Amino acid sequence: MKKSYILVLGTIILGFLIGVFTSPYIYTFHSPRQVTTYTQIVSGGLASQQKEVYVLEAATLKPMVDMLKNAMASHRYMVYDEAKGSVQLAREINDLGKRADLFITVDSEVVEKVLMPNGSASWYIVIATSSMVLVYSNASEDKLKKPLDMLARGDLRGFFEELLSGNYRIGLGNPDNVPQGYRTLIMLKLAGLMIWGDEGYYINKFNELQKAGKVVYTRDAAALVAQLQTGAIDASFTYLYEAMLYNLKYARLPRELDLSDLSLRDFYSKANYTTSSRVVIRGAPIEIVVTIPKTAVNRQAALSIIAYLLTDKGKEIMRKAGLTPLDNPVIRGSDRDLFG
Amino acid sequence: MSLVLHKLFFWLFIAIVIFVVAVPILYLGYEGSIGRFSSPSRSFSYEVLSSIALTLVASIIAASIALIIGAPVAYYLARYRFHGIDFIEALIDLPTSVPHPLVGIAILVMMGPIGPLSPLLRVFGVENVSYTLLALILALLVVSAPIMIKSLASSFKSLDPQPEIAALTLGISRVKIFLLIVLPMSFRSILNSFAITLARSISEFGSIVIVAYYILTPPFQGVKPAPVLIWDLFESGGLASALPASATLFLLSLVVLFLIRVSERISR
Numbered sequence: 001m002k003k004s005y006i007l008v009l010g011t012i013i014l015g016f017l018i019g020v021f022t023s024p025y026i027y028t029f030h031s032p033r034q035v036t037t038y039t040q041i042v043s044g045g046l047a048s049q050q051k052e053v054y055v056l057e058a059a060t061l062k063p064m065v066d067m068l069k070n071a072m073a074s075h076r077y078m079v080y081d082e083a084k085g086s087v088q089l090a091r092e093i094n095d096l097g098k099r100a101d102l103f104i105t106v107d108s109e110v111v112e113k114v115l116m117p118n119g120s121a122s123w124y125i126v127i128a129t130s131s132m133v134l135v136y137s138n139a140s141e142d143k144l145k146k147p148l149d150m151l152a153r154g155d156l157r158g159f160f161e162e163l164l165s166g167n168y169r170i171g172l173g174n175p176d177n178v179p180q181g182y183r184t185l186i187m188l189k190l191a192g193l194m195i196w197g198d199e200g201y202y203i204n205k206f207n208e209l210q211k212a213g214k215v216v217y218t219r220d221a222a223a224l225v226a227q228l229q230t231g232a233i234d235a236s237f238t239y240l241y242e243a244m245l246y247n248l249k250y251a252r253l254p255r256e257l258d259l260s261d262l263s264l265r266d267f268y269s270k271a272n273y274t275t276s277s278r279v280v281i282r283g284a285p286i287e288i289v290v291t292i293p294k295t296a297v298n299r300q301a302a303l304s305i306i307a308y309l310l311t312d313k314g315k316e317i318m319r320k321a322g323l324t325p326l327d328n329p330v331i332r333g334s335d336r337d338l339f340g
Numbered sequence: 341m342s343l344v345l346h347k348l349f350f351w352l353f354i355a356i357v358i359f360v361v362a363v364p365i366l367y368l369g370y371e372g373s374i375g376r377f378s379s380p381s382r383s384f385s386y387e388v389l390s391s392i393a394l395t396l397v398a399s400i401i402a403a404s405i406a407l408i409i410g411a412p413v414a415y416y417l418a419r420y421r422f423h424g425i426d427f428i429e430a431l432i433d434l435p436t437s438v439p440h441p442l443v444g445i446a447i448l449v450m451m452g453p454i455g456p457l458s459p460l461l462r463v464f465g466v467e468n469v470s471y472t473l474l475a476l477i478l479a480l481l482v483v484s485a486p487i488m489i490k491s492l493a494s495s496f497k498s499l500d501p502q503p504e505i506a507a508l509t510l511g512i513s514r515v516k517i518f519l520l521i522v523l524p525m526s527f528r529s530i531l532n533s534f535a536i537t538l539a540r541s542i543s544e545f546g547s548i549v550i551v552a553y554y555i556l557t558p559p560f561q562g563v564k565p566a567p568v569l570i571w572d573l574f575e576s577g578g579l580a581s582a583l584p585a586s587a588t589l590f591l592l593s594l595v596v597l598f599l600i601r602v603s604e605r606i607s608r
Contacts, residue, residue: 007349011349011352011353011356012352014356015352015355015356015359018356018359018360085575087575087576088574088575091574091575091578094578095574095578095579139453139454169468174553174572176572176575176576177572177575177576213471213556213557216470216471216553216556217553217554218553219549219553219568219572222441223549223550223553226444226445226448226550227448227470227550230445230448230449230452230453230454230455230470231452231453231454231455232448232452232453232468232469232470232471233470275576276576276577277576277577277581
């Protein structure tokens with residue numbers, strides 16, 4: 001009799017403990033704005049002592065963050081990171097209150113259009129740029145010989161006509177979720193503007209090809225590369241550093257189209273893309289930006305890492321990762337959240 | 341008194357398990373259907389319904405194929421001991437231990453336009469396997485067949501062997517015994533295994549996001565499988581877009597799984 005009382009009592013206590021420790025995880029979105037849960041306070045307190053930093057980065061920036069991680073380890077910083085689609089990460093910060101001491105992405109629009117309106121961030125620093133290139137694989141190199149020759153000769157009109165003729169299967173990340181995807185569409189609009197004075201010229205062709213299954217969307221960069229390397233698609237447009245990361249073959253585009261030149265900002269902004277959730281994204285240079293979101297716990301360490309990235313050693317890391325670091329980093333936004 | 345307490349002991353654990361396992365999902369369904377994120381137009385939009393239809397059709401086909409090719413394998417593994425049985429079982433279990441995106445990539449590497457199986461596929465008129473219904477079903481089959489075989493094998497093992505032994509002494513072949521005695525006898529456990537396999541297929545995400553992010557050919561042209569669609573909705577529109585759609589998927593999964601359980605009970 002006594003034994004069973006102890007068992008029952010033990011069970012009740014066990015159930016209570018399980019409930020207490022799991023409920024913050026299970027019900028975090030009970031109050032989407034209130035982002036600090038009990039466990040975060042606890043781990044956050046520990047984190048600042050142990051110099052633990054949580055970095056969320058766009059999936060394609062993983063190699064850079066890995067190098068950064070090694071560099072920071074010598075300063076006794078423990079960097080934990082999560083590499084995913086940057087829009088998805090931004091959503092998780094917004095809607096799930098996910099902890100992010102540092103958020104690094106390849107598009108300032110993700111910070112401006114997703115994080116900032118929600119109050120999850122108020123400023124960001126542009127630390128580097130990259131460029132859009134045409135990528136292809138060993139498998140599709142022969143097939144793409146004709147348009148590649150045209151591109152090499154500078155025959156842009158012939159290149160786009162041939163590439164969008166329906167003879168090649170082209171892939172891109174879903175433009176609603178993946179910056180690389182909408183950047184491709186913006187680049188095509190710019191090409192239409194440049195060559196025909198009509199931004200819809202190539203987009204219309206592209207949309208028809210999509211209906212015919214000659215253009216396919218993938219969910220993220222990794223799926224795109226899998227499709228490319230297995231020959232399921234022939235070509236794609238993506239970032240130079242991504243081509244280097246995955247060892248893909250690539251061909252450069254003119255500066256007016258490759259979205260790398262900060263001085264061409266006005267021209268790039270003539271094209272835009274509207275996502276399915278009605279967010280209008282302007283054409284803009286590819287900017288690698290970093291911010292400290294409101295869900296940060298260890299702000300001090302995050303600021304130190306940003307400062308490190310701006311030094312020569314930090315720039316060397318970015319160069320190794322295929323990025324072009326800026327000599328004069330640009331900061332945008334307000335100082336509202338700078339001090340937490 | 342003591343009996344009540346002993347029962348209470350087990351019910352407490354049931355309560356804990358349900359709290360941890362089912363309550364978060366039910367709560368999500370509640371928020372998406374009648375709670376704060378309620379939006380019937382989003383729950384029952386054409387996009388959501390067609391994607392759930394695609395997922396159900398593909399999962400039912402995959403589970404049926406898994407049943408047809410898996411049942412004989414499960415029976416053989418349950419009733420025979422032979423050299424290398426452990427090896428065969430390990431091979432069958434392989435997909436459950438591999439990260440699922442790799443299953444998707446494996447299908448592309450094997451059957452993509454430059455894969456070793458592509459000439460064979462071309463004979464059947466499949467130029468490029470990626471983003472086809474075939475690829476979707478294949479991926480679901482790979483991840484769910486091991487579950488079907490495991491579950492069937494354990495039920496075949498627990499079957500009373502007396503009727504089979506009696507039939508064997510009458511000189512009836514193993515194949516006939518399997519088809520005419522074992523299968524009808526284990527109708528209930530087959531339904532049970534079918535339900536588990538179907539559930540696994542409906543929830544699959546990792547592999548299909550690579551090979552069938554959406555389907556290129558009619559009748560499901562442009563339709564994304566439900567798990568993929570819901571995650572995409574979350575990415576592009578946050579919880580307000582994703583929860584109403586997930587509520588519909590939960591509801592349908594619950595109905596399908598419940599129907600299978602009920603038919604299992606009726607067939608008793």
